[in-house]
Amino acid sequence: MIYKAIIADDEKELRTYLKRMLAETWPQLEICGEAINGKEAMKLIDDFAPHIAFLDIKMPGLSGLDVAKKIAGVCHIVFVTAFDQYAVEAFEREAVDYLVKPVTKERLLQTIHRLKKHLQSSPEPSEGLTQMITHVLAGLQDNPRTDRYLRWIKTQHKDCVRLISVEEIDYFQSGDKYTLVMTAEGEALIKKSIKELSRELDPQKFWQIHRGTIVNVSRIEIVARSFTGRGVLKLKNRPDTLTVSRQYLHLFRQM
Amino acid sequence: MTMEERYETEYVFKYWLNFNNVLTDFIINIIICLLIALAVTIIGPIKDFLTNFVLVQSIGITGSLTVFFSLLIFRPRSWTLFLFIAGVAICCSVFIGLQISIFILQYFLNTHLDLWTHNLGLQAVIAGIIFSFIDLYFFITKITTRYHNTMIEQEKIRRTAMEKEYLAANLKMLQAQIEPHFLFNTLSNILSLIDTSPHKGKSMLLDLTNYLRTSLSRTLPEKTTLSQEISMIKAYLDIQKIRMDDRLNYTIDVPDSLGQKSFPPMLLQPLVENALKHGLEPKVEGGEIIIRAIEENNVLKIDVADTGLGFSDLDKPGLGIANVRERLHLLFGEKGRFIIEENDPCGVRAIIEVPINDI
Numbered sequence: 357m358i359y360k361a362i363i364a365d366d367e368k369e370l371r372t373y374l375k376r377m378l379a380e381t382w383p384q385l386e387i388c389g390e391a392i393n394g395k396e397a398m399k400l401i402d403d404f405a406p407h408i409a410f411l412d413i414k415m416p417g418l419s420g421l422d423v424a425k426k427i428a429g430v431c432h433i434v435f436v437t438a439f440d441q442y443a444v445e446a447f448e449r450e451a452v453d454y455l456v457k458p459v460t461k462e463r464l465l466q467t468i469h470r471l472k473k474h475l476q477s478s479p480e481p482s483e484g485l486t487q488m489i490t491h492v493l494a495g496l497q498d499n500p501r502t503d504r505y506l507r508w509i510k511t512q513h514k515d516c517v518r519l520i521s522v523e524e525i526d527y528f529q530s531g532d533k534y535t536l537v538m539t540a541e542g543e544a545l546i547k548k549s550i551k552e553l554s555r556e557l558d559p560q561k562f563w564q565i566h567r568g569t570i571v572n573v574s575r576i577e578i579v580a581r582s583f584t585g586r587g588v589l590k591l592k593n594r595p596d597t598l599t600v601s602r603q604y605l606h607l608f609r610q611m
Numbered sequence: 612m613t614m615e616e617r618y619e620t621e622y623v624f625k626y627w628l629n630f631n632n633v634l635t636d637f638i639i640n641i642i643i644c645l646l647i648a649l650a651v652t653i654i655g656p657i658k659d660f661l662t663n664f665v666l667v668q669s670i671g672i673t674g675s676l677t678v679f680f681s682l683l684i685f686r687p688r689s690w691t692l693f694l695f696i697a698g699v700a701i702c703c704s705v706f707i708g709l710q711i712s713i714f715i716l717q718y719f720l721n722t723h724l725d726l727w728t729h730n731l732g733l734q735a736v737i738a739g740i741i742f743s744f745i746d747l748y749f750f751i752t753k754i755t756t757r758y759h760n761t762m763i764e765q766e767k768i769r770r771t772a773m774e775k776e777y778l779a780a781n782l783k784m785l786q787a788q789i790e791p792h793f794l795f796n797t798l799s800n801i802l803s804l805i806d807t808s809p810h811k812g813k814s815m816l817l818d819l820t821n822y823l824r825t826s827l828s829r830t831l832p833e834k835t836t837l838s839q840e841i842s843m844i845k846a847y848l849d850i851q852k853i854r855m856d857d858r859l860n861y862t863i864d865v866p867d868s869l870g871q872k873s874f875p876p877m878l879l880q881p882l883v884e885n886a887l888k889h890g891l892e893p894k895v896e897g898g899e900i901i902i903r904a905i906e907e908n909n910v911l912k913i914d915v916a917d918t919g920l921g922f923s924d925l926d927k928p929g930l931g932i933a934n935v936r937e938r939l940h941l942l943f944g945e946k947g948r949f950i951i952e953e954n955d956p957c958g959v960r961a962i963i964e965v966p967i968n969d970i
Contacts, residue, residue: 366855366858367796367799367800367854367855367856368856369799369800369803369804369807369853369854370796370799370800370803372803372807373799373802373803376803376806393895395895414792416858416892416893416894416895416897417893417895438791438792438795438796438799439791439792439794439795456795457795457796457798457799458795458798458799458802458803459799506924507922507924507926507927508922508923508924508926510924510953513952516952516953516955517952517953518950518951518952518953519922519951519952519953519959520951521932521933521951523933524936541948576770578763578767579763579766580763581756581759581763602615603615605615606614606615606618608762608763608766609618609762609765609766
């Protein structure tokens with residue numbers, strides 16, 4: 357029986373390399389398609405119903421893991437990765453086939469040997485695999501969109517939109533219609549209200565200290581207490597002081 | 612009832628569990644009562660100091676003890692409750708205190724004071740209650756102020772510790788700059804090119820060497836020229852160009868005259884890396900990077916623009932960006948500027964401005 361496979365990798369040179377290595381080590385295997393991203397890989401799998409899919413983990417759009425999650429049970433999967441310690445550990449644990457780049461001949465032969473054995477049986481949608489992938493995906497999020505806090509403030513500046521990272525901001529102060537964004541470089545106006553900001557900013561890094569003020573915690577130099585029972589905040593590298601109303605004073609102790 | 616009140620009242624409670632604190636406050640209370648007795652002798656209806664002294668001290672001591680014990684027993688968690696308990700205790704103790712003082716005056720000093728039959732009794736009760744409340748207010752303010760000061764001290768200590776951690780993290784970041792993904796993918800590319808087109812493989816290996824030599828050096832050279840920096844960035848982009856093929860295009864536009872100007876090392880590189888990592892690599896169709904340097908009023912302006920995914924509001928800015936800002940500030944103070952804008956029609960434009968200097 358002739359087995360069919362597809363290769364998915366966003367790097368052209370690496371696709372050709374794997375294809376060449378496979379031609380050497382498993383000449384009977386037919387490579388019926390090459391994909392340059394996850395979406396294309398999905399399409400190839402739909403069109404050709406290959407027995408095996410070699411999936412690079414890191415691809416633009418859909419990653420190899422995303423694809424695998426969707427096609428679990430449709431064909432045998434071999435993950436290819438340059439460097440994902442976390443994923444590799446999970447693959448080892450779950451006995452999933454994987455290759456590390458640069459792919460060596462010995463390793464590829466081993467994998468082929470295992471594949472040939474597995475191919476006797478049809479790929480079953482295993483609960484374990486899907487679960488493992490979900491796990492790995494969660495663990496691999498070195499990227500960004502995991503916690504949902506506001507990181508960038510967009511302000512209109514002449515004819516362009518300026519991006520201010522929240523780390524740069526000393527404090528927010530509510531104005532008539534707009535909110536004032538104070539940074540070391542100057543000030544800018546945004547439409548978001550203090551109320552909205554207090555919901556969206558990371559509460560570990562930004563504290564609302566007054567009805568109209570949110571301060572960047574890392575910029576606080578000292579907190580003093582005034583006679584009226586309110587707090588007075590002095591900021592680093594700034595002349596201005598901010599008032600902490602009584603109801604927010606608790607922020608400065610229970611930590 | 613706010614958390615704030617809970618912590619404050621709790622502190623007062625704990626403060627009075629300490630014997631030394633109780634003793635100090637007891638002595639202070641006796642002194643305050645002495646002063647009140649003096650004041651009452653001067654302005655009050657009874658002109659005999661000793662009588663006043665006995666009156667005030669008995670009310671003071673009975674009052675402080677009743678307030679002290681009732682607070683320990685009921686342990687109020689809000690100021691309203693606290694004041695209620697203290698108020699009841701004060702009112703009772705004023706009567707008891709007065710009765711005790713009448714007893715003391717009669718049996719030890721042979722002075723008969725007929726308080727209850729005159730207006731004098733009412734005056735004594737009202738004065739006793741007012742003075743007791745003032746006295747209580749004094750102690751509460753004293754203890755809460757002390758509480759707030761300790762809290763501020765603790766906060767300061769915590770903050771210093773956090774800053775230390777931050778510096779350590781920063782150092783770690785600087786030491787681990789090369790992405791293993793990038794390195795292993797590049798090596799795989801070279802391995803493949805050795806068979807198919809050795810020339811291309813060779814030049815990629817040279818680019819990698821150039822890139823690694825600069826990135827791995829633990830100490831940055833004091834001064835480099837802009838063109839030295841650009842040649843390193845070009846090496847990096849050439850590697851990426853082979854990896855990403857037609858998903859990446861780049862243009863570098865730096866006039867020769869500006870290339871000879873001095874420019875701090877490793878300031879531009881994080882921006883280019885960021886543009887690729889967050890902008891172009893994750894974008895399916897890829898895009899373009901344009902690096903341009905111009906001179907304007909003795910300011911060297913360099914901008915790195917990409918047509919990648921851009922930043923959503925929630926994207927974490929890379930550590931590289933924070934580092935660039937920090938170093939720029941350390942090197943040039945107010946004169947160094949770092950701006951990030953949205954690029955037209957998509958992606959990000961990062962602009963660095965430094966004062967122009969010949970090397």
